[in-house]
Amino acid sequence: MKMELFNPYVLKILISAREEDSVSSISKRIGLSYGWTYKWANELIKEGIFKEKWRGIILQKNNENYKRIMKFIKNIKNVNFYYSVLDLFGIKYCFTKTDAVYIYTEGRYNISRYKGYYPIFIKIKREDYNLFLEYCKRLDLKINAKRGIFYVPEISVRFKVTRIKSTCVEPLDETINFMKKNIFNFEPALEMIQEIYHKDFGIKYKEVNNF
Missing domain, CATH: 3.30.460.40 (Beta Polymerase; domain 2)
Known part of the structure; x- marks a missing residue:
């Protein structure tokens, strides 16, 4: 996975993302502009963490990069x-x-x-x-x-x-x-x-x- 994807925006997107979601909904929840949310969501699609569907995305929970990021997030828990x-x-x-x-x-x-x-x-x-x-x-x-x-x-x-x-x-x-x-x-x-x-x-x- 690209190092540039390991940033606060992507972490917020992956925390907030639901199994079936939309870029617009995620954008509103995390308080980031639609354009920036779309940019990072598109990068996550390239990594196989999201899968595109009509007017939305599907979270790929079995993706290895997703598992690594979630493991990192779970260890924060302060x-x-x-x-x-x-x-x-x-x-x-x-x-x-x-x-x-x-x-x-x-x-x-x-x-x-x-x-x-x-x-x-x-x-x-x-x-x-x-x-x-x-x-x-x-x-x-x-x-x-x-x-x-x-x-x-x-x-x-x-x-x-x-x-x-x-x-x-x-x-x-x-x-x-x-x-x-x-x-x-x-x-x-x-x-x-x-x-x-x-x-x-x-x-x-x-x-x-x-x-």
């Missing part, structure tokens, strides 16, 4: 990969619970998570859940595990989504309710929310040090 790869699936999702707290506190509050145990809390639209499972299976991403990095999905027919910069997260009020229900763990975070978003929960958690 926390950042688990977060960033979700957008390539083309599903409706948002972060919730502890992840929503982390986002709304601007990364200042992250409780009970470390490298050996890192649950990622997400809501997923019910109609997209099987697709989510397919991607996780193909990429060897863990769901509801007991150790390591893994997703904890909450399946819902419909839910509201807010965007913080480019990140999909549940509305702030829902996150505040979650923190109040779990006040023992999230009282410091609620104080941060008071300061950042000018709310008033009557919480004063900060310790005062006298020297």
Whole structure:
């Protein structure tokens, strides 16, 4: 396989590609222009990783080059990969619970998570859940595990989504309710929310040090 094919664009295309797909759909999912997506998809056709069909492509999972690239991708699997790869699936999702707290506190509050145990809390639209499972299976991403990095999905027919910069997260009020229900763990975070978003929960958690 040509070395020039081992680039971020091709990796995103191969992560996002479904068994039967179209260049246009892949382009939208990975946020790359149609022209550039077409260029790299055409190169993958030449390598036998994709097979052309009328108005689309078929993924050739038994292609040796495809297997090598997927092996490389599966070995990445750090926390950042688990977060960033979700957008390539083309599903409706948002972060919730502890992840929503982390986002709304601007990364200042992250409780009970470390490298050996890192649950990622997400809501997923019910109609997209099987697709989510397919991607996780193909990429060897863990769901509801007991150790390591893994997703904890909450399946819902419909839910509201807010965007913080480019990140999909549940509305702030829902996150505040979650923190109040779990006040023992999230009282410091609620104080941060008071300061950042000018709310008033009557919480004063900060310790005062006298020297």
